[in-house]
Amino acid sequence: MNIHPTAVIADGVKLGKEVTIGAFSYIDNDVEIGDGCVINSHVTILPYTSLGKGCRVHSGAVLGDLPQDLAYKEEESFVKIGDNCVIREGVTIHRGTKLGTVTSVGNNCLLMAFSHVAHNVQVGNRVIIANGALLAGYVQVGDQAFISGNCLIHQFTRVGRLAMLSGGCAVHKDVLPFCTTRSVSLNKIMGLNVVGMQRAGFSSEERLTLKRAFKVLYQSKLTLPKAVARLEEEFDSPLVTEVCEFIKSSQRGICTYISTKRQPES
Structure with missing residues (x-):
């Protein structure tokens, strides 16, 4: 265990083995951090958030904050992050809206700087979400999907397995598995994600x-x-x-x- 003396850790936090927590990070009650996780400096992890084993969270990330949803009624909801995820600078992941609901990120995911995962989003395994991408509430992302920088995904939209969203596109209709969208476009597929399939x-x-x-x-x-x-x-x-x-x-x-x-x- 390697915890910087300036880190603030509530009494109700469950820490796994060989966890590192950097300077000025804040870990609130009802948080669970798995074995081997590295929490860098100035990270905020709020109640009802859990991280699996081997995750790395970079400076400025905020995990488990309240949903940006006017329907939220201060009920207990959750954020669950799988094993071996990398969460880069300034990423925000919000709790579910309704009682008992979950915002989830699977295993081996990479969330690049300043991407946002809103309430009740379901992200599969080995997903990459690039810088500045915004996932609205209830979005579903299939395994091994790649969401490029500054993409916008409307609430309730689904992105299929091994789909690739090209940079700066916006979608409010479902993106089929194995397909790729056109950059800086709205709801347009331009072909198959051949490289991803290979x-x-x-x-x-x-x-x-x-x-x-x-x-x-x-x-x-x-x-x-x-x-x-x-x-x-x-x-x-x-x-x-x-x-x-x-x-x-x-x-x-x-x-x-x-x-x-x-x-x-x-």
Whole structure:
């Protein structure tokens, strides 16, 4: 245990083994910090927040503050952060709004400087959220998604597994698994996240299958229900099934496709 003498730690804090807490950090009651965590200087961790093992929290981060939601009624709610997460400078993660609800971040996530995770957000495993990205309340982010700098995600929007949001885009419709959005755009998908799939170990056959499915979905001129029906009929692939189930469970609709090919000059 390595705790700086200027750190303030409440009596009700549960500290794991070999925890480091830096200068002028404040750890309030009902906080749990797992084994091997490093809490740098000037970090604030507020009640009902838990961190798993091996996390590193950088200066100026505030974890577990009250939700920025006028519906909040001072009820007990939580922030739960998994193992081996890196939370950089100035990150804010807020508690759930309703009684007993949770804002959660999975394992092995990287939240870069000044990103914001609002109340009741659910972030999967191995997610990267880059500098200045803002996730509004009740957003869901699938495993291994990459959210680039200064992205804006509207409340209740879902980002699918291995999706990549390009820099500065905004979405208030669901982003399909394995797809990538266009930079500085609204609700526009420009193709598949091929690099992300390669890094995740997808085979060339799996990538080709998703490419064929993408063409049916976005370039066949079928209506969305008919495109989904065709995918379910023609493809025997768990990845395509995942995409279809994501679409069918969407409450907000899905992002539309925009070609990145240069348009002919008039």
